[in-house]
Amino acid sequence: MLGVVFTEFMEMVETEFSFDTADEILELSGIGGDRGFTAVQDYDHNDMVRLVAALHKVTGLEIDTLIMTFGSHLFSRFRVTHAQFFDGATGSLEFLENIEEYIHVEVKKLYPNAELPTFRCIRHAPDRLEMNYSSTRPFGDLAHGLIRGCGDHFGESLNIIRNDQDGPMKVQFLITREAAV
Ligand code: HEM
Known part of the structure; x- marks a missing residue:
């Protein structure tokens, strides 16, 4: 999955929730402390699934609601x-x-x-x-x-x-x- 999807996702988390939430979900999903996704690089689409699952854990909001949003x-x-x-x-x-x-x-x-x-x-x-x-x-x-x-x-x-x-x-x-x- 293209990095641009990840950079936009992290930006949404930072603005809709907080920088701390963004750090927390990177940590929780095992992706690491560096928020440095590159727009044109490819990442495993399962990493997106993990990030959304982590955001669900931290916010308590349903996974389908989070992805739709x-x-x-x-x-x-x-x-x-x-x-x-x-x-x-x-x-x-x-x-x-x-x-x-x-x-x-x-x-x-x-x-x-x-x-x-x-x-x-x-x-x-x-x-x-x-x-x-x-x-x-x-x-x-x-x-x-x-x-x-x-x-x-x-x-x-x-x-x-x-x-x-x-x-x-x-x-x-x-x-x-x-x-x-
Ligand atoms: C200007 C409009 C759009 C642009 C520039 C665009 C571009 C992209 C890009 C760059 C990706 C990522 C590809 C990858 O990860 O390798 C993507 C994936 C995707 N796009 Fe679009 N898209 C647009 C509109 C739409 C719309 C309106 C829909 C829904 C009807 C849609 C459905 C999807 C879905 C579901 C994926 C995820 C990959 C998958 O499901 O296999 N896109 N799109």
């Missing part, structure tokens, strides 16, 4: 760090529909080592999108949070029905755009 946060960061992908974007469903064939394709060019999930999308209606997430890694909650963050970004209220099909590695999202908020 991180997903929303990550989306708002992508808005800043990868602003070029937002040019011409008209709405949340249109943006989400583009992840597989445009955004993650460009991400792969920027970071050839990136390990990305697959999204099979079906547009049932202008305001209804089915997204089928599939990955070798268990980040369905992260996808869920990113989808929420996307709705927030476009000021659209999304109703997200989620069906886990193979734990958090294969998840169907049925997304309905309800109204502008």
Whole structure:
């Protein structure tokens, strides 16, 4: 998993919780006292799972809630760090529909080592999108949070029905755009 995901995660922990919490979870997860993740380096995705488990231990908040919150946060960061992908974007469903064939394709060019999930999308209606997430890694909650963050970004209220099909590695999202908020 790319370091950029780790650097953004640690930054979220520092701002939403505290520097001490950030140090504590590094210690608890056995990753060590040095917070020096490098954005373009690769790390074991299990290290992310360990960091989230440690944050759960320290804060008492549920793991799925923590990962989803991180997903929303990550989306708002992508808005800043990868602003070029937002040019011409008209709405949340249109943006989400583009992840597989445009955004993650460009991400792969920027970071050839990136390990990305697959999204099979079906547009049932202008305001209804089915997204089928599939990955070798268990980040369905992260996808869920990113989808929420996307709705927030476009000021659209999304109703997200989620069906886990193979734990958090294969998840169907049925997304309905309800109204502008
Ligand atoms: C501007 C928008 C986006 C950018 C720049 C972006 C970029 C990235 C990057 C750099 C990674 C890390 C790859 C690695 O660790 O090797 C990643 C992973 C991921 N992305 Fe995106 N992404 C974007 C939007 C989205 C959205 C909206 C979703 C959800 C629908 C999504 C779902 C995921 C998931 C779930 C992963 C974790 C890897 C996995 O599940 O296998 N991304 N993305």
